[in-house]
Amino acid sequence: MDNLKLFDSELKLMEIIWENEPVCAKQLGLLANDLIGWNKNTTYTIIKKLIEKAVIRRDEPNFMCSSLIKKKDVQKAETKSLIDKLYSGSKKAFFASFLQREDLSEQELAEIKEMIDKR
Structure with missing residues (x-):
């Protein structure tokens, strides 16, 4: 894949x-x-x-x-390709860029925090 x-x-x-x-x-x-x-x-x-x-x-x-x-496998591969291409493989840089550019609701931020806490 x-x-x-x-x-x-x-x-x-x-x-x-x-x-x-x-x-x-x-x-x-x-x-x-x-x-x-x-x-x-x-x-x-x-x-x-x-x-x-x-x-x-x-x-x-x-x-x-x-x-x-599976769709999730394609999404994972495409996301990895994007992060590798635009952020030199740094998930941290990708995530920071995403958070700076997106207007997220309090609920979305809470859901993201919950996902991170579960890892």
Whole structure:
């Protein structure tokens, strides 16, 4: 998972798959058209790329698509990549930057503090 890079278009389709799996390619095409305005060819091209990356699998009949990776694993990898790229791997620098730039409610701050205290 560490070397896997999903592009924005692939992540968009993965969101639809995670929300609806298992889902047939035809239904994916309809959902992608409704939700993000893609045509069938675009959707099928992205499906093919995700299969080649071993991120989803296709089962017969009906070209049923299911994820081979969990959303939380992708989120973890993408977050690590972002922190490595923008903050030289420093979680402390990332967190400090986030807290300085975000307007958090008292409830959100309390929830974050609780998460930290549980670690």
